[in-house]
Amino acid sequence: MIQGAEAEIEILEDKVVKERPRKKYRHPELDQRIRKQRTQTEYNSMKKALRHDVSVPKIEQVSDYVLEIEKIDGKSLAENFKAEKMGEVGKHLGRLHSAEIVHGDMTTKNIMHSDKIYLIDFGLSGQSTRTEDRAVDLHLLKQVLKSSHSDKFEEAWENFMEGYRPEFREDVIQRLAEVEQRGRYK
Ligand SMILES: Nc1ncnc2c1ncn2[C@@H]1O[C@H](COP(=O)(O)OP(=O)(O)O)[C@@H](O)[C@H]1O
Ligand SMILES: [Mg+2]
Structure with missing residues (x-):
């Protein structure tokens, strides 16, 4: 597991799972809003980028806070x-x-x-x-x-x-x- 700045990345065989866990130092409602919004933004931008032939990994949204992303071997x-x-x-x-x-x-x-x-x-x-x-x-x-x-x-x-x-x-x-x-x- 890679602990990023704000997300946790789990590297599996053929995909990575990117989750944005709760941050205790944030007010709970604000925390939920930020985590949801960044997850949604990441998903939307990458999908749109793919449609425009920008090289980004394929992506699927699993839940409000979790994305599954094509694993890049590199x-x-x-x-x-x-x-x-x-x-x-x-x-x-x-x-x-x-x-x-x-x-x-x-x-x-x-x-x-x-x-x-x-x-x-x-x-x-x-x-x-x-x-x-x-x-x-x-x-x-x-x-x-x-x-x-x-x-x-x-x-x-x-x-x-x-x-x-x-x-x-x-x-x-x-x-x-x-x-x-x-x-x-x-
Ligand atoms: N699709 C991917 N394939 C392989 N490794 C990845 C992938 N996405 C992220 N990683 C690894 O996880 C690290 C953190 O991911 P990133 O999306 O940049 O999260 P953060 O927001 O925490 O910086 C990356 O620097 C990279 O090493
Ligand atoms: Mg990063």
Whole structure:
């Protein structure tokens, strides 16, 4: 069993079971609402992503708090970083944004790879067409690449952009530069 930030992941033969258990520090009603909402959001976003040919594992909802997800036989990009896979990441994040979904937690821990890459962990995702929200996905990913994979950063980012750009519009890339400027002068 993997204890994530908020979920428990049980890895079985051919699937993983992701459950959001009770958090005692939250008020019970609020706790239920958050767990239900994140489970539902994760399910809805991944189903929609699949329909738009974004590479995500197949998913089924078992109950208000439990999802069954296709098991990916591989590692996360955080554990086993491959700069040459970042073009594929860009392509799929671009498609996700075109499907009007933003990921909300776009770190290398939430990208898996086997023969191909898969985006996972959609509990904080949302429906959005805002340039700003899209730029924030790019910004977080760029920060993680810089801090955790700094020796491969230049190559990784170039590959990412090559994948993302054709799938999406220049306005997001322009906005990313603005988000970065804001970060700098905060
Ligand atoms: N479909 C999957 N196949 C294989 N491993 C997975 C899968 N989904 C999640 N995992 C593993 O479980 C970890 C936590 O899952 P994740 O969905 O990111 O939950 P959390 O919200 O707790 O971060 C991932 O980093 C990965 O190692
Ligand atoms: Mg995660």
